[in-house]
Amino acid sequence: MMANNQEYDYLFKLLLIGNSGVGKSCLLLRYATLQAFFILYNIQQKIKTIMLDEQIVKLQIWDTAGQERFRTLTSSYYRGAHGIIIVYDVTDRDSFENVRQWMHEIERFANAGVCKILVGNKCDMEESRKVSNEEGMELAKHYEIPFLETSAKNSINVDNSFITMSNEIKRNIQNKANATGTTTGDKKGIVFGKGILHHQSQGSEETTDSSSQGNPKKKNNSACCQ
Secondary structure, three states, rough: OOOOEEEEEEEEEEEEEEOOOHHHHHHHHHHHHOOOOOEOOOOOEEEEEEEEOOOEEEEEEEEEEOHHHHHOOOHHHOOOOOOEEEEOOOOOOOHHEEEEEEEHHHHHHHOOOOOOEEEEEEOOOOOOOOHHHHHHHHHHHHHOOOOOEOEEOOOOOHHHHHHHHHHHHHHHHHHHHHHHHOOHHHOOOOOOEEOOOOOOOOOOEEOOOOOOOOOOOOOOHHHHHH
């Protein structure tokens, strides 16, 4: 664990959204840490530090802690997000069909131009699969966003999902800067320039990776990963 005063070049707010039970919390557990979560206002939050193109990036990752089942998510959850990971369960057809509804919520509540990727979780459960890889690819192609299939249980593509999301955000920042002729540090909504995150707020934890690919984590056999 890194010191709370660790410097960084970028701070990105990432959201995990999707139907209840698709494995969002397990993806976050697998990626960030196997320690218990702190929960604040029914939202789980972790901070993970990675190296991206030789720059220090802090990922502030938010998970809904099951609140999506009550449709209680509001604009406050989406506000200020730089990237959103939309997760469905490849063994649950309804969760895939509801991706369009989640995309509608993003359009309604999130900032225009927010980066997005589509993730089909539980790809290890081939015998129970209800959504093909090709269907996931086609839906992502429709929305012009990246697509990956993952397994939180077997740690398949979990790191890649968050690294892909981070690269999309960084590329988006650079493209906007090039288009406007400004430096990346001028872009609103991103924290830049060796900022200091002095204290973690209650409801968040911080972990770190020494490389952009992250370090392998011990297998988590939590039921949500099944």
